[in-house]
Amino acid sequence: MTDKPDDHMIIFEDVSKFYGEILGVNRVTLAIEPGITSLVGPNGSGKTTLMNLMTGLIRPTRGSVSVLGLRADHPEVFFRKVGYCSQFDSFPRALTGFQFIHSYLRVHGYSKKDAQDGAWKALHRVDLLDAAHLKIGAYSKGMRQRVRLAQSIAHEPVVMILDEPLNGLDPMARAETIRLFRQLAGEGLHLIISSHILHEVDMMSDSVILLNNGYVVAEGEIHGVRSEMEEHPMQILIRCDRPGLLAARVFEQDSVVEAKIHRDKHGLFIKTRDADAFYLLLNTIVVEDDLTVESVAPVDDDINAVYQYLIGGGEAA
Amino acid sequence: MSSSTEVIAEVRPSRERQWSLWAGQIAAIMRLEVRKNFIGKRAILIYLLAAVPILLMAALSAEISWQQSRNSNIGEVNIIFANLYEGLILRTIVFFGCAWIFMNVFRGEVVDRSLHYYFLSPLRREVLVCGKYLSGLVASMVLFGISTAGSLLFLYIGLGSAGRSYFADGPGKSQAIAYLGITALGCVGYGAAFLVIGLFFRNPIIPALVAYGWESINFLLPPVLKKISVIHYLHSLSPVPVPEGPFAMVAEPTPAYLSIPGLLIVTAVVLALASFQIRRMEIKYGGE
Numbered sequence: 001m002t003d004k005p006d007d008h009m010i011i012f013e014d015v016s017k018f019y020g021e022i023l024g025v026n027r028v029t030l031a032i033e034p035g036i037t038s039l040v041g042p043n044g045s046g047k048t049t050l051m052n053l054m055t056g057l058i059r060p061t062r063g064s065v066s067v068l069g070l071r072a073d074h075p076e077v078f079f080r081k082v083g084y085c086s087q088f089d090s091f092p093r094a095l096t097g098f099q100f101i102h103s104y105l106r107v108h109g110y111s112k113k114d115a116q117d118g119a120w121k122a123l124h125r126v127d128l129l130d131a132a133h134l135k136i137g138a139y140s141k142g143m144r145q146r147v148r149l150a151q152s153i154a155h156e157p158v159v160m161i162l163d164e165p166l167n168g169l170d171p172m173a174r175a176e177t178i179r180l181f182r183q184l185a186g187e188g189l190h191l192i193i194s195s196h197i198l199h200e201v202d203m204m205s206d207s208v209i210l211l212n213n214g215y216v217v218a219e220g221e222i223h224g225v226r227s228e229m230e231e232h233p234m235q236i237l238i239r240c241d242r243p244g245l246l247a248a249r250v251f252e253q254d255s256v257v258e259a260k261i262h263r264d265k266h267g268l269f270i271k272t273r274d275a276d277a278f279y280l281l282l283n284t285i286v287v288e289d290d291l292t293v294e295s296v297a298p299v300d301d302d303i304n305a306v307y308q309y310l311i312g313g314g315e316a317a
Numbered sequence: 318m319s320s321s322t323e324v325i326a327e328v329r330p331s332r333e334r335q336w337s338l339w340a341g342q343i344a345a346i347m348r349l350e351v352r353k354n355f356i357g358k359r360a361i362l363i364y365l366l367a368a369v370p371i372l373l374m375a376a377l378s379a380e381i382s383w384q385q386s387r388n389s390n391i392g393e394v395n396i397i398f399a400n401l402y403e404g405l406i407l408r409t410i411v412f413f414g415c416a417w418i419f420m421n422v423f424r425g426e427v428v429d430r431s432l433h434y435y436f437l438s439p440l441r442r443e444v445l446v447c448g449k450y451l452s453g454l455v456a457s458m459v460l461f462g463i464s465t466a467g468s469l470l471f472l473y474i475g476l477g478s479a480g481r482s483y484f485a486d487g488p489g490k491s492q493a494i495a496y497l498g499i500t501a502l503g504c505v506g507y508g509a510a511f512l513v514i515g516l517f518f519r520n521p522i523i524p525a526l527v528a529y530g531w532e533s534i535n536f537l538l539p540p541v542l543k544k545i546s547v548i549h550y551l552h553s554l555s556p557v558p559v560p561e562g563p564f565a566m567v568a569e570p571t572p573a574y575l576s577i578p579g580l581l582i583v584t585a586v587v588l589a590l591a592s593f594q595i596r597r598m599e600i601k602y603g604g605e
Contacts, residue, residue: 019601052600055437056436057433057436057437057599057600058599058600058601059599073596075436075438075439075440075441075442076439076440076441077439078439079437079438079439079440080439082437083437084437086433086437088430088431088433088602090429090430090431091431092349092353092429092431092434093353093356093357093429094352094353094356094357103345103348103349104434104438106341106342106344106345106348107342107345107346107349107435107438107440108342108438108439108440109338109341109342109345109439151434152437
């Protein structure tokens with residue numbers, strides 16, 4: 001049997017979700033490939049709704065969702081491949097971290113021994129072995145976050161959906177968790193992550209989906225999204241010995257719309273609608289005018305800039 | 318071997334594995350749920366409810382013990398127990414106890430915001446209903462079974478050696494088994510009803526009170542309507558007939574060979590309805 005392309009992707013086909021009169025998400029069509037995909041958007045933009053739709057916790061009002069060709073209304077197959085670390089900070093009462101993970105692995109159908117091994121392995125991955133036998137009620141917020149993460153990865157899913165997984169973690173734990181995500185993505189897993197820490201999204205994501213008011217406003221690899229935003233010219237800082245000369249020459253190109261010499265007189269900010277063409281021109285200038293260039297760096301080629309341009313002020317959430 | 322035979326041979330073991338998987342999943346759910354039913358704040362009310370008849374019978378026992386000198390006999394005590402059993406244990410303690418246990422089976426998890434852990438497991442929702450129902454049944458049968466047995470024990474202790482020989486050599490043992498069986502069937506019937514009420518209603522207290530009203534006026538209802546209740550079938554099974562009062566509409570008691578399977582069939586239908594509802598259920602804690 002040959003695999004269909006859908007069997008490797010998460011597919012949203014014209015999906016809308018309304019909560020009564022309130023819009024959750026509208027007309028979402030996506031095809032998410034393996035790797036780390038971040039959902040970014042302000043509060044109420046539809047990130048959690050998309051995640052809940054993927055996992056069948058809610059059903060679309062219109063359209064359909066499939067994950068690796070599977071649908072959540074067949075949970076007995078679906079949730080062997082999918083793990084969801086939701087944002088609900090609540091647990092069954094009176095369980096220790098180990099009991100929590102072990103019990104739900106038993107619900108998956110694991111034998112006692114396999115469930116024990118799986119629980120220890122998952123706790124080890126999130127560095128929570130020391131607190132394994134403490135009641136979850138006594139955990140700090142960061143520990144609760146980690147035990148939820150451990151529970152969602154304990155059955156070794158191939159698709160992991162993580163709603164704000166870095167919330168409540170201290171910087172060390174954040175770095176460790178991001179490293180874990182990168183490692184899992186390297187193993188070929190799908191990771192769908194919502195986060196409001198934009199620089200962390202930038203660091204760990206292979207692609208992003210920007211949401212606002214229930215609509216997908218942009219999707220794809222971050223730099224690709226940025227270069228397609230023609231109404232917001234790309235800003236580039238060139239550190240060089242003669243920024244005045246460079247400023248005089250960059251306007252040979254129509255796509256350059258602004259040039260501004262840096263306050264220290266050793267750099268030039270330019271704004272261009274065609275970064276690739278600008279880099280070619282820069283090469284020419286360097287050769288022809290013997291310009292010494294120390295560095296060339298895009299200033300707003302990141303998720304933060306994309307977010308600001310597409311969604312506007314305020315923090316992502 | 319033909320290809321169709323090969324296909325059957327391939328499918329059969331997987332079906333067996335399927336059943337064994339479901340059995341394992343139900344056992345895992347029960348381990349989690351029985352623990353919740355017996356431990357925690359919600360269990361306190363059930364312990365108190367189960368203790369009420371035992372304490373009351375203990376007090377009555379002391380009274381009977383004092384009256385023995387005035388010719389209190391087994392026949393009188395049987396009638397006292399039969400009335401107290403039906404009026405207090407069955408209609409009140411088992412009814413409200415099951416309401417509390419089974420309405421919280423799903424509703425309690427929605428309030429605690431922990432139901433999604435089951436919904437995110439590779440678990441058919443029908444299997445979840447089954448596991449949760451059985452765990453409620455274990456808790457209710459154990460607690461109200463102890464309550465029934467304890468009440469019997471305490472009441473007949475008051476009769477001294479007559480009471481002891483009634484259980485050792487007389488019909489006391491079979492009566493005790495019959496009462497325990499009725500309690501168990503009460504848990505089966507009321508449990509299924511309240512589980513489904515807890516799924517369909519955001520505030521299940523009102524439908525529970527309506528159900529209590531319906532069960533309470535059962536003796537006034539015409540025979541056809543009487544049969545749409547749990548208490549009618551349980552009343553028919555009582556080892557000591559309990560009169561329903563001067564205003565009762567008399568109906569032919571349903572024989573045990575019909576009432577027990579009937580109750581079980583109705584329970585199965587109600588659980589199927591619960592399974593249908595749980596398949597459509599979405600997790601929206603914020604709206605609860």
